[in-house]
Amino acid sequence: MKSKKIAFGFMLLVVIFISVGYARDQEVVGDKTFMWRLDYLGNTSYILGSVHFLKKEMYPLPAQIEDAFAQSEFLAVEADISADKMSQHLILTMQKGMYEGEETLKHNLSEKTYRLAEEILKKNGMDIAFYQKFKPWFLALTISGMELMKMGYDPSFGVDKYFIDRVARLSGDNVSTPKKILELEGIPFQINLFDSFPKEENDQFLFYSLQEVFQYQKEIEKLIMAWQHGDAAMMEKLLEVNMNQYTELTSMHKIFIVDRNIAMADKIFDYMKTGNVYFIVVGAAHLIGTQGILRLLDQKGVRLSQQ
Numbered sequence: 001m002k003s004k005k006i007a008f009g010f011m012l013l014v015v016i017f018i019s020v021g022y023a024r025d026q027e028v029v030g031d032k033t034f035m036w037r038l039d040y041l042g043n044t045s046y047i048l049g050s051v052h053f054l055k056k057e058m059y060p061l062p063a064q065i066e067d068a069f070a071q072s073e074f075l076a077v078e079a080d081i082s083a084d085k086m087s088q089h090l091i092l093t094m095q096k097g098m099y100e101g102e103e104t105l106k107h108n109l110s111e112k113t114y115r116l117a118e119e120i121l122k123k124n125g126m127d128i129a130f131y132q133k134f135k136p137w138f139l140a141l142t143i144s145g146m147e148l149m150k151m152g153y154d155p156s157f158g159v160d161k162y163f164i165d166r167v168a169r170l171s172g173d174n175v176s177t178p179k180k181i182l183e184l185e186g187i188p189f190q191i192n193l194f195d196s197f198p199k200e201e202n203d204q205f206l207f208y209s210l211q212e213v214f215q216y217q218k219e220i221e222k223l224i225m226a227w228q229h230g231d232a233a234m235m236e237k238l239l240e241v242n243m244n245q246y247t248e249l250t251s252m253h254k255i256f257i258v259d260r261n262i263a264m265a266d267k268i269f270d271y272m273k274t275g276n277v278y279f280i281v282v283g284a285a286h287l288i289g290t291q292g293i294l295r296l297l298d299q300k301g302v303r304l305s306q307q
Contacts, residue, residue, distance in 0.1 A: 032230030049284030053153035072279035097138035136206035265296035
């Protein structure tokens with residue numbers, strides 16, 4: 001999991017979910033993972049829902065996932081977050097995520113949001129004064145990431161990062177046909193998306209992300225369990241409550257989730273026409289829902305079978 005990825009907090013929780021009616025269209029055999037096989041006109045690929053923060057002990061991944069990766073010729077991810085790519089975009093992240101000149105975080109937040117941020121940072125032994133140059137969305141991702149890491153979840157063990165590192169290792173082994181990494185979006189796209197919202201919506205995004213911090217332990221563990229067991233119905237049930245709580249963020253949800261799902265599904269559909277085998281990894285929140293990537297691919301005629 002809705003990064004996140006870039007997929008923390010609110011982005012992990014605010015999604016529209018897969019319906020019970022859609023679940024019966026899926027071919028499910030034996031134990032399930034959060035991976036689906038895609039078949040279109042004789043071409044096969046695989047799509048795996050990613051959680052961007054995981055624990056080391058959650059590896060190795062199930063054999064069917066590793067087998068699908070081994071069969072693929074291309075790895076397609078939302079964004080290539082390998083170390084060299086991240087370093088290339090560090091300047092852009094700083095430029096977009098931090099204020100310049102006299103502008104500060106306090107000048108761009110409502111009193112209630114600022115005080116909540118101050119409270120949570122103080123509980124973590126930090127002074128909000130240190131974060132005055134952080135824009136609200138950048139602070140939201142920072143705090144959400146810190147909270148997840150306190151619980152033992154680490155972006156170094158995120159599913160997308162795991163497979164990106166695997167490709168790098170395979171390339172280092174001088175294999176005859178190394179896998180190539182394709183980006184469905186890219187880091188600059190995601191950073192610019194976060195930075196595109198007006199002041200009021202940035203305030204709301206930070207406020208609701210901070211509210212989620214108090215429920216992380218219980219909610220994240222349940223979400224991870226649903227992911228581990230490939231239980232899309234359970235994930236739907238868990239996340240639907242959060243969606244109903246954040247009606248103020250409807251416009252952000254459309255841009256963050258729905259519009260991105262459409263664009264990514266279009267790219268994936270184009271992949272399905274090439275005859276190559278793709279191993280596609282996107283945030284789990286993007287897969288499910290009546291407006292999720294799985295439903296969009298189904299509408300284009302792609303056959304889906306959960307693995």
